[in-house]
Amino acid sequence: MKSKVAVIPCEGYEDNKVYEAIEKGVTLLGGWESFVKPDETILLKPNLLNRANPDRAVTTHPVVFEAVAQNLRDKGISRLSYGDSPGHPGNVEKTAEICGMKGVADRLGIPLADFTRSRTVEFVRGRTSRKFEISQGVLDSDGIVNICKMKTHQLERITGGVKNMFGCVYGMNKGAFHAKYPDAESFAQMLIDLNHLLKARLHIMDGIVAMEGNGPASGTPVKMNVILISADPVALDATFCRLVNLDPSTIPTVYYGSVFGLGHWKEGDIEILGVDRLDDYCNPHFDVLREKGFGGKWAYLDKLKFLARKPVILKDKCIRCGACVDVCPLEEKALLFPVSETTQIGAKKEVPVYNYNKCIRCYCCQEMCPEQAIIVKRKFI
Numbered sequence: 001m002k003s004k005v006a007v008i009p010c011e012g013y014e015d016n017k018v019y020e021a022i023e024k025g026v027t028l029l030g031g032w033e034s035f036v037k038p039d040e041t042i043l044l045k046p047n048l049l050n051r052a053n054p055d056r057a058v059t060t061h062p063v064v065f066e067a068v069a070q071n072l073r074d075k076g077i078s079r080l081s082y083g084d085s086p087g088h089p090g091n092v093e094k095t096a097e098i099c100g101m102k103g104v105a106d107r108l109g110i111p112l113a114d115f116t117r118s119r120t121v122e123f124v125r126g127r128t129s130r131k132f133e134i135s136q137g138v139l140d141s142d143g144i145v146n147i148c149k150m151k152t153h154q155l156e157r158i159t160g161g162v163k164n165m166f167g168c169v170y171g172m173n174k175g176a177f178h179a180k181y182p183d184a185e186s187f188a189q190m191l192i193d194l195n196h197l198l199k200a201r202l203h204i205m206d207g208i209v210a211m212e213g214n215g216p217a218s219g220t221p222v223k224m225n226v227i228l229i230s231a232d233p234v235a236l237d238a239t240f241c242r243l244v245n246l247d248p249s250t251i252p253t254v255y256y257g258s259v260f261g262l263g264h265w266k267e268g269d270i271e272i273l274g275v276d277r278l279d280d281y282c283n284p285h286f287d288v289l290r291e292k293g294f295g296g297k298w299a300y301l302d303k304l305k306f307l308a309r310k311p312v313i314l315k316d317k318c319i320r321c322g323a324c325v326d327v328c329p330l331e332e333k334a335l336l337f338p339v340s341e342t343t344q345i346g347a348k349k350e351v352p353v354y355n356y357n358k359c360i361r362c363y364c365c366q367e368m369c370p371e372q373a374i375i376v377k378r379k380f381i
């Protein structure tokens, strides 16, 4: 059977327009009753990657979050909670506040789910990962509605439905997963296992203003004017790819999502609802890594350390905050402040320095830099 993806045009973040777009999309897919029951507790899982103003397109826009919550409420599904495990260490509530989510949630009386505790969950069917440390708030819910953001990503090229579920993993353990699954392919396979385990009921992508370029946190906002909705996160992400003229099979989460039976990516296996022609909404100039094959046409160069893609700090932008050093998941960090000759201790006086021989290219440092001071580039090309 084909997977259905609703593609709903929506040109801005006006409350009523976004509400109507969500309502239309879910109705085309069979209505909320096809996905949730009134007596269930539903976790709304937005993207709360870091403490960024909604205009920067780093996080799910609060108006989209509100429209989903209000749609559910109006259908009698009132037991809602929300939460995410931001990459930024510290208080989730503070992150939600800066992203504009907390204000909306407080107004609607939606409590923050417990992302401060976790439990180990065995997943015997996992092909790559059979054990996950899942946040308690996720386990306390009956089902999840995933409200992701349309963005580029340095490891997986794009982040959408499949990748956004990684925020259900308990915060302190996310770095360990990067260390355990250091390349795009193994990390994608782990994400597919996680999606199989958690089985979100519906995936809603905020693509009204997307992020291109140096995503997922330091890229450029770009209007795409669409909201995508599907029960199949692979089909959802594949449709995002087609909207930016990117071959979906070059995206590890899409490719392995299909191979491991999570969903469909081929055009013939997806039914597009809501628009007559996907091409009318396509932005072929969207700035995303377009090289063929996983890691790109030059992927084989990544085996040669001195030619591999690598994170680089733009010295004039760096404020020496140390967030990149803190987030590096390796036991022996691949990024450190230079050691002071007098104290013999790394101090936050100079720009951190990479040890590319240790670096696994997970790009967590680039993702967490609050100053957009880290770019990813390949030497000579």
Ligand code: SF4
Binding pocket: 313, 317, 318, 319, 320, 321, 322, 323, 324, 325, 352, 368, 369, 370, 371, 372, 373, 374
């Ligand atoms: S590169 Fe970014 S995260 Fe690292 S110290 Fe500089 S500003 Fe902070």
Ligand code: SF4
Binding pocket: 311, 327, 328, 329, 330, 333, 334, 335, 354, 358, 359, 360, 361, 362, 363, 364, 365, 366
């Ligand atoms: S230095 Fe950056 S890219 Fe390299 S392993 Fe550490 S966090 Fe990952």
